[in-house]
Amino acid sequence: MLKGKVAMVTGAAQGIGFAISEEFAKQNADVVLTDYNPKVVEVAQDLAQKYDGRISGLVMNVMDNDSIQAGLDQIMSSLGRLDYVVNNAGGGVLKPFAELTDDDFDQTINLDLRGTFQCMRAELKLFLKQGQGSIVNTGALGSVYNPGGMGAYNAAKNGIMGMTQAAAVDYADQNIRVNCVAPGLTKTPLNDGGFLDKILPTVPMKRYETAAEVAKLFVFVASQATFMTGQTILSDGGVSVGLK
């Protein structure tokens, strides 16, 4: 379905970013998996065995402008185009508000909010030159809902929602869409610690989301939702609309 299109995903060595990459691959896109962890290269090689598209891995640190630019340049020189990007790399320190240190706050804001900003800015410049493109950022349930203990993470994910709206309006008439998908409770290496188990009883659907199911939504928003821009779409099992 997406044959001939090129997708790039940040933070793709594992978890949701890997699942999004696999979904793009299933839909026959060419996919570049990027991550600051060099294991992404091997992960991409393994994925390439399973699908027909051109699939490769690239080391890219979303907190480093030079690394982002070098990655985008490499994609353009090897694949010649870039249609969809998913800015997925993220995470954060989860603590009650009064216990957050300056370092906790900076670390979370720098990875989630600034990292997404730096990627968006470079991607938008590329898309403006190319004349088209679609960005999907990664929010979280924490963009709009507070299970507690998410002061810095909430600030970052809420900010990503705001940046999504701002960039969407700036470039809506230039064939560039910018949206955000906010996953719910998803079991990944990020939350091995069991934090999510405590809040699972508050999820109306009473189960975790799988990385594979939210990945389908990311790919749909990136590639099929062609009149949608500036939106943050929650995939949260009902958490944001009520208690059960």
Ligand SMILES: NC(=O)c1ccc[n+]([C@@H]2O[C@H](COP(=O)([O-])OP(=O)(O)OC[C@H]3O[C@@H](n4cnc5c(N)ncnc54)[C@H](O)[C@@H]3O)[C@@H](O)[C@H]2O)c1
């Ligand atoms: N898992 C959840 O329940 C959940 C819920 C809502 C939102 N999210 C969001 O989804 C995204 C992915 O989460 P996940 O659960 O798959 O996390 P994860 O920790 O399993 O994977 C994150 C990936 O990002 C990479 N990464 C970290 N810092 C990076 C950097 N500076 N540059 C490039 N790559 C970097 C890591 O190496 C890792 O491969 C994050 O933005 C997270 O906030 C996750």
